[in-house]
Amino acid sequence: MAHPLQELVHKGWVWQGHDAAEQLASDQLVDTGWPELNRRLGGGWLRGALHELQVQHNFQGELAFLMPVLSAQQKPCLWINPPAQPYWPGLHYQQLQQAPLWLQENDPKRALWAFEQALQSASLGVIVAWLPTVDASAVRRLQQAASRHQQLAFILTPWQQQQEARAYVNRLQLQWQQQQLQVAVVKRRAGWPLPPFPCPVTGHLPERRRRFA
Template sequence: MAHPLQELVHKGWLWQGRTAAEQIAPEQLQDSGWPELNRRLGGGWLRGALHELQVQQSFQGELALVLPVLRAQTQPCLWINPPAQPYWPGLAYQQLKCPPIWLHEQDTKQALWAFEQALQSRALGAVVAWFDDLDSHAVRRLQQTAAQHEQLAFVLTPWQATTEARAYVNRLQLHWQQQLQVRVIKRRGGWPLPPAPCAVTQLLPERRRLSA
């Protein structure tokens, strides 16, 4: 009979912190475009993984945080339920190699089905999805699919007052205080880290930087 703690680990309900990051092959890591974030995440975004970005409110730099990794993709990325229609001139300014494909689906079950299908596709560079919340079963299933197909995926959710265990590889909380602050509440092979600034405004056009 399995030990109760082992059952919790297997289900993804218990996170195991470690004092040192596990050894990961360099090709499994995707440069985030932000040196300090790379250091905090043990080298960058892990491919074959689901990463959660909790946002205090939308449009405070969360998309700019992942823009460098989206820009590096040579295949189109899928955006599921973005909070606003993508602004094509702005995306063109960011020099994405392929314009993103975007999907709006109000039915959560259908959106999750589309997400899972996208993770299995070799025609996509990455998947970015916005959800109000995902339960532990949905996160575990998506993480398993992302790992099986070596896909890179991001889930953007609202801030959560209490952080219940989820099978995300990395979990970040974002908020704006003069500039974007990134707090690591869960990371692969390491302990949580306090907020640190990320200069996402440097990706904006000059007039937007001045107004920001």
């Protein structure tokens, strides 16, 4: 007599957690720059996808965390509502190849509209937006645009204790603890959430920041 769980698996009613990296071609994934994160995300950042980074507060290493993928872009990147004006000499010191385009828009609806338009542009590299609130319908619309135009995009949002359903492909929480950045995977493509792990972003911080990290 078959075990009840085996019967459910046979019917296809149980998700078996297959390795996502085996289901995707290598050109669909972008190296995060962090080997441990690549492993946890099934190979890297997925192209044509919207990824959420939750931060407790700004300037805790989130830009250094994204620097490997930003510095690898051949096209200009767009930053929407960064918390401070981008300082090109400092970014160039961190090996960013070209100055980012940036847009400040205080109206949330206009900021989302600009984000959606940017996702449709083939002339842009990675798009990063700092947005305090994004509802489920807006995330779904942005994800559809990213998928349709094969854009790689990130939204930085405040830390959320209770996770409401959103259409992000990956959702990560960043927290600076014990003099290092801790990265928790709250949601990932075809996998369970994962506990925090230390990410060695110190090498991408400006020298003056490293002394206090």
